[in-house]
Amino acid sequence: MNTKLYQTDNFKELIQIFKMRVLCWENISKVDSRNYPHGMIETHDYSPDAYHYIMRNENEIIGGARLKICHELKEIPDYEVYESRNISFKWPVGHLGKLIVLPKYHGQGFSQEFDKIRYKKSKELGAKMILGWTHIQSKRLWHKLNSDGFKSSGLINSENYTGNWELGNGEIIYKHI
DSSP states (O other): OOEEEEEEOOHHHHHHHHHHHHHHHTTTSSOOTTTOTTOOOOGGGGOTTEEEEEEEETTEEEEEEEEEEESSGGGSTTHHHHHTSOOOOOSSEEEEEEEEEOGGGTTSSHHHHHHHHHHHHHHHTTOSEEEEEESOOOHHHHHHHHHTTOEEEEEEOTTTOOSSOOSOOEEEEEEEO
């Protein structure tokens, strides 16, 4: 396998990533191709404080992720989910979002590579905190996140959340850097 991870603002690559989001999340969330025929695109994707990363294997895009630098709560994607949590925010925040890896490439450490490059960029841009959430509820993942200094502010239950939350249940994670 010959993989390459890099930052991009190439429109054609971003469109591919927006479409891949739907493919990757169809079976674990309320997202599906009927509701998102052109891919899952958010206004945050076009923010000047958004940084997109792509991983390729040869000519195939196999994953993507976004980092958004936020200077106040309302700049955080789906900020309503975070505002009711007991999180001691330190600004600016590097919000880790929209991580996807094609299913056939799961289990090969690519998510960790996306996280590392986004942590590094967050620090370069002066972030004081990293914030995100994960779908995966496993002891192994939580042990890894905890050993990396992350804390949990609890589970997100989409059934009990009244906002525009379509990605199912997950856990909010954060760490001060």
